[in-house]
Amino acid sequence: MTTAPFEFFELHVLRATRISPGFARVTLGGAGLGRLASGGRDQRIKLFLPRPGQQEVAVPVGAGTEWWPAWQRMDADERAVMRTYTIREQRRAPDELDIDFALHGDTGPACSWALTARPGDPATVLGPVEEDNGGVDFRPPTDADSVLVCGDATALPAVAGILAALPPGMPARVWIDVEHAADRQELPTKADAEITWLCRDVPPGPGGPRGATVDGQPAGAKHPMLEAMRAAAVPGGAPYAWLAGEAGCVKALRRHLVNDRGVDRRRVTFTGYWRRGTSEDDLIRQAIAAAA
Template sequence: MTNASPSLAPSAPAPRAAPTSSPFQFFSVEVLRAERITPAMARIVLGGPDLARMASAGRDQRVKLFLPRPGQSEPVMPPAGTADWYGAWRALDPAVRGIMRTYTIRELRRAPDELVIDFALHAESDDASGPASRWARSAVPGDRICVLAPVEEENGGYDFRPPDGTDWILLTADESALPAVASILDTLAPGTPARVWIEVHDPADRQELATKADADITWLVRNTSPAAPDAIRAAALPEGTPYAWVAGEAATVKAVRRHLVGERGFDRRAVKFSGYWRQGASEDNLMEAAENA
């Protein structure tokens, strides 16, 4: 299903708000391949006849995924061409409509056209997982979903925008933001100084991250390594003008930002922070809270 340039908004409340005026369209796609790249990360490769029109800025490019509910062969969506897609989606029966979640494009490939999404699997069992983790864990070739994605590379659905004059990059994330960090590292210019901290559940969840940047990557294993705010507080950072991108669990993100701005003296305009999730709350909970505020 393809709609005419709907916006990506709305999303969960800030910290992961989405743009309201960029060119986005719906794409009907199906699973081509599914693999477990680490114990806690599933990689789903998607294909479809319209993917040649899909664009990505790289970096931390956001898209909306609409997943089918149990017993459905594809997600139930508003009719093609609906101007207010979000209002129309909200008007559908909540027990039937497609399950909406926000994810980062890990890679948009050409020749052939393929969309790659990495899913952090937050629990070992379906009973303890959210709907996106459950879907990704059981996805097989032919499974169908819907994606709301940009059709122009310059769009409002990404946040990593270092200004001119930036001397070095600081990145910190947990599993939820690891695909975005990997994509950002892919796009950094050769030799760019970067300090990176990534928190994972288990040593086996570490990945080889390709980059041409001069990147110092520190993996933090939860419950055995210092938490990200403490690890960064103890680190010697480069001289010069920094740009920081901080994402993951909302409370941790706030703590890192507070340290960078309050203790390290980073210009707050040079710290982009995004709470990809909040302990104890689903994206549905966050959207409902925002609408009732």
């Protein structure tokens, strides 16, 4: 029997904090968390939460690599709520795991849980037990001489992990689209990084549109990251790009890089973390229907 490269971790809330207008941070702990081996960067995990009114997190523990069909077979009214998140930070001694929730007016079950979580509340994580795992997408080629990173609020934890992992001196151009200037965070990095925050609540400058970045560069109303990238110079001759956020915006960014900038499509990693007008529950139902 092949050992699965991931497992369920039955955890509980240690702390829950509203760290800014648009973000809540929940810190999880629990026995066995020391086995979780994050690959850093944009490490994905599955977060399972009890349904409203329930105390247990119902997941198919022991299903191994067959967890997904096993979870599907569970009663839809009983199985845990499942969401995909990026690890914001993992610490040892003691073992703790931070997950940041982008709120932006979302009243879905995960954000509601994050805003009301209390110490001791249960949560289960499906996470890797090997550092080199399929939940990491940021994988620049060895000849990359610069990095381009674009992400909205949902991608901010991944952007933070990527910047922390970049090698010293690596030229990096970063755009982050958030609702509030107060949502900006310290993003430590050893790279030669130029970070532009596109804050939607920054008042416009003279003659400038709403959504100007905090350093005064204007951004378009529909896709601020796309307009900011169009106006910017790209460092290096062999860049690698990582793009994440709303699916429509991410596709537009990729088209710009490939069609307008001539970047090899194989050097662009793009992921739709969410889709406008569609919840993750909708996407899960679509995936179940397609599998059936």
